[in-house]
Amino acid sequence: MKTIFIIALLFVVTIVNAQQVFELSGQVKNKKGGDNLEFCSVVVLNKENKIIKGGITSEKGFFNLPVEAGEYKLAISFVGFQNDTVSIGRLNSNKFLGVFKLEPNNESLKGVEITASSSSAIIDKDIKVVTAEMRKGSIDTKEILEKINGVSYDRYANTIKVDNNKNVVILVDGVEKNQEYIKNLDPKRLNRVEIVRDPGGRYGLEGYAAVINVILNKNYRGTEAFFYDQAIVDRNPNKPDLLVPINNLYVSLNHTVNNVNIYGTISHNYMH
Known part of the structure; x- marks a missing residue:
């Protein structure tokens, strides 16, 4: 009888201490065109910037994350767009956060090669700024890409690879292009190159190993x-x-x- 009482007491304590789970939801769109953004990385962070929960947006740009009660902020990132971080405040009920509109990332970056620590936990994205030294001796874009760690051009298969994998998606300013379009561009056009490995979402489901997003210089003639x-x-x-x-x-x-x-x-x- 005593054993049954202790078990029942522990069960009651467990229920009392259990955190209630609520749903955080919203939608992500392209601010410029208004189209839905699929497989954006959406992460819930606590006050110490520790990742509590993460996910990706659906084909329609929606996300839905189950989170325990607490005080949080939300970080959204997507290749070719500026990251967005907003404060959620105290979460004590299901909350629809509305529509987030991401700005296309066309700004020039200074430096040579960086991996943004603030977004590395959100999306595995390497950024390579195309410098004058990289352009030197390069006659086209595929030769520029070969100077980036992990990227190669297979001359026999006539294809661009990442980590020796040919299943690569090519984007130009965030818009999908075929490889023939990008291979022969003048290196002077290039501002920087963003590489996302294991992209997830639709590209992940279709078996792509990486996404290469080439950002072009503005006002090029x-x-x-x-x-x-x-x-x-x-x-x-x-x-x-x-x-x-x-x-x-x-x-x-x-x-x-x-x-x-x-x-x-x-x-x-x-x-x-």
Whole structure:
């Protein structure tokens, strides 16, 4: 009987001391275009800036985090955008925090290479400022990228890799682009490069290992024209036993004036 009483007493004490859990929710949008931002990192911090709970936004930009009662602040980050930190105050009920509008990050940074300690716990993002020394001897963007730790260009597969993984998403000023667009840009265009490993969200679900976000200089004026004709030997698709020379012809043109960009490509494969 005494044992049952002690167990019951401990059960009551546990209930009394248990913290009630509330839901923090909200939505994140692009301030410039108003579109929803998917897989933003959303983190709840206590007064000592210790991470209490973290998550990412959904396809519609919504987040929903279960948090115990307490006094907190919220930190939101997303590649290519300025971080946003707001005070939540004392949480003692479910709270919808409203819509957060992130500002695209187009500001120039000073320095050479940094990993922001304030955001490293929120998102694994490395930032590399493109310096005059990096541009020296580089004829295009892919050569600039090769000078960044962990980034390489596979000339046989004609693809950009991060940590030797070809599953990489390329963004330019936060907008997704194909690799052909970025490879041959003039190095003078580049302001900095942001690399996010294990991006999570949709990109993570689709198996991408990293996101490369290239931030361009404002008010750039210039034209890049690129041409190559690659010759390889491969099997004739109509006669598999016959090896034939195949040429891959590729031409691209990129013209920019006052933030207006015109881009076009032509490619053609032909057998001899």
